[in-house]
Amino acid sequence: MTARASLTLAGLVVAALLAAFPARAERLIVSVSNHRVTVTPNYSGEELVLFGSVEKDASTPADRNYDLVVTVAGPRADMVTRRKERKFGIWINTDSRQFLKVPTYLALFSNRPFEAIASPEVQRRQQLGLNNVLLTQRVGPDYADVVPNDAFRSAFVRLRREHGLYREATSAVTFLTPTLFRTGIPLPAEVPIGTYDVEIKLFADGQLVTRTETAFEIVKVGFEQFVATTARQNGFVYGLATAFMALMTGWMASIVFRKD
């Protein structure tokens, strides 16, 4: 097959795909500046840039105003939020609530306040804002999210925010032209390792127009990665090596500092 023929074939496939979704008036094309963030010994946080554009076709109304909401969700994990209470004069953990498979990192960015973008109903349905994101809790025998002002839920979100792991910024997305946009994704130093899903939702006139997804990955590389995998997979050898290292360090020190 010649290059020309394959190009024609590719063109046909694209045309067929486009024909299959004729109702889509807008299309989102996005990319992140780096799909693979490497955590090195001197990693102290980083900022990724997500940029993209809104592609229109003939059926798109000419002067539509767009709103954009970007949701970045890190690897999921189970977490427990505990509350301390005073008992017998000392503060101890009494009540606790378990959060199931919640994102370890969660960021919501938009170009204007969520209230201005959509109605409360749409905000809730599309999970716009930290108050509307689904955080599943184990409530007795059930699994459910609770109201945003629930003591445990708000404490959980507040604590994650204090560490920069949950964030919400309603002016982070900037439209460079009416259809070209960008936003920064700040990743703090203690960012969890894993796959991050990025969901981009386009709104117009208070309704979801289209959405797209992308992802990036945060990985440990080099020596760190080697140490972490060895510790997990060969605990015995790792322990032996660490113990040996301890003895060697102690022995070396006694030689170095020997004076008598």
Added chain:
Amino acid sequence: MQLYLPIADIPVNVFLILAMGAAVGFVSGMFGIGGGFLMTPLLIFVGIAPAVAVASVASHIAASSFSGAISYWRRRAIDPALAVVLLSGGSIGTALGVWMFTLLRSLGQLDLLIALSYVILLTTVGGLMFWEGLRALLRARRGGTVTTRRPGSHGWIHGLPLKMRFKRSKIYLSVIPVIVVGLVIGFIGAVMGIGGGFILVPLMIYVLRVPTSTVIGTSMVLTLVTMVFATMLHAVTNHLVDAVLALILMVGGVTGAQFGARAGQKIRGEHLRLLLGLLVLAVGVRFAVELVIRPEDLFTIRETGGTG
């Protein structure tokens, strides 16, 4: 200089950790203790997960006590026979302690129990040491004779059977209390994640009447072996030993310990006990304060696994 810790999963300042290791090493060399009861809270304060801190500190204490033990060995300040008997009790105690630790964890509220045992143990031991050091000091000031060894006053402990002669310490003692002391230290150490030297030294001085010339070196041998054992156990069961963190702590620790050991030789015994008592008491009080005052934040989050 920032460095990323592979197991603790956070970046730290190398010089801060190095300085912490050196400071704790100095104290441990001076008093002949492992220093775990100081190092673990310090690491947690810096932001390292308590479980990782406890596990990594074990190997740091191993390095510190090994370098200390070598220098005490050269000065013939270790009683090998006494160390072996202590270790036989210590290893059983450590195994029992690990078993207890797992049991408590399954019952929940382990953190509270650890905090409470820190408070009770540190304030009691610290208070007693401080009081004893103060009395000895006052006695010395009044011009009385300081008697750290009272050969005539043999208590019931010295009436126990299975007596053994510990040549280097110049004591003739039943092995039963020695094994029991080793057992208790091993147990406490495993449950609380500390070396236990600060309890062991006074126990050996006041209960076993081991002369001060061999007490620190011998206690270091017990700390060394139990901490190597603990490092292995943490690495195999929980995969929580951060070798990079441990190495930085060790380098700081062994350096500090050398200077500490020299400083310790210059200070008089009763002053040393008074200072150590104060230090232990201070850490205990700090834990107590934390339990009693209203915490800044009533809520805490902890990851319970299930990543995916």
